Amino acid sequence: MAEHVVRTEYTVRRARTSDVPKIQALIEPLVQERILLGKERVVFYEAVQEFRVAETPEGELIGCGALHVMWEDLGEVRTLAVSQKHLRAGVGGAILARLEEDALELGVTRLFCLTFEVPFFERHGFLPIGETVVDPEVYYELIRSRDEGVAEFLDLARVKPNTLGNTRMMKTIV
Numbered sequence: 001m002a003e004h005v006v007r008t009e010y011t012v013r014r015a016r017t018s019d020v021p022k023i024q025a026l027i028e029p030l031v032q033e034r035i036l037l038g039k040e041r042v043v044f045y046e047a048v049q050e051f052r053v054a055e056t057p058e059g060e061l062i063g064c065g066a067l068h069v070m071w072e073d074l075g076e077v078r079t080l081a082v083s084q085k086h087l088r089a090g091v092g093g094a095i096l097a098r099l100e101e102d103a104l105e106l107g108v109t110r111l112f113c114l115t116f117e118v119p120f121f122e123r124h125g126f127l128p129i130g131e132t133v134v135d136p137e138v139y140y141e142l143i144r145s146r147d148e149g150v151a152e153f154l155d156l157a158r159v160k161p162n163t164l165g166n167t168r169m170m171k172t173i174v
């Protein structure tokens with residue numbers, strides 16, 4: 001008997017302000033599990049232009065992901081998540097591909113991520129990295145940022161509890 005395959009129909013689009021509560025609801029279980037870092041709602045509104053979301057024809061938000069620019073050539077994939085019932089249907093891969101297009105459009109050629117989902121990111125061309133992979137001059141510029149994600153990228157001691165068990169990964173997308 002042929003295997004029954006459930007197809008998920010969806011489109012990936014730029015996020016809108018009205019998506020913010022839905023993005024928060026989508027990632028809340030992952031925040032509870034300490035897989036993703038919880039953030040205040042205002043932080044999501046401030047970052048709404050960084051987000052892409054996956055939506056079904058019925059208007060259900062089933063995935064999200066963000067690209068945060070850190071430096072001239074450097075960006076970070078953030079808050080990539082797919083709802084439990086739509087996992088393994090290509091949604092995460094499609095959002096990541098769109099974030100990579102966004103990165104190239106902006107001039108960003110190196111993408112960082114900090115994740116527990118190592119095999120997923122490896123399949124998309126990311127490789128584990130050890131320490132910080134920026135020149136000392138850039139390091140001392142980045143250290144001025146107030147962004148928690150940048151602090152995590154720099155592996156600063158004060159954010160180590162947030163990053164415990166995560167793998168630091170990088171992809172060059174030129």
Ligand SMILES: CC(=O)SCCNC(=O)CCNC(=O)[C@H](O)C(C)(C)COP(=O)(O)OP(=O)(O)OC[C@H]1O[C@@H](n2cnc3c(N)ncnc32)[C@H](O)[C@@H]1OP(=O)(O)O
Nearest residue numbers: 077078079080081082087088089090091092093113115117
């Ligand atoms: C940088 C950060 O944001 S770090 C945080 C990363 N996110 C998390 O940790 C949150 C929890 N995890 C998730 O939300 C998800 O697992 C994600 C986002 C990592 C991946 O999302 P998914 O939509 O499941 O990814 P996608 O479907 O593209 O690929 C996953 C698997 O499904 C498989 N797949 C893709 N399309 C299909 C399909 N149509 N039918 C069957 N399998 C499929 C892929 O081959 C892959 O399989 P593999 O793992 O055996 O190689």
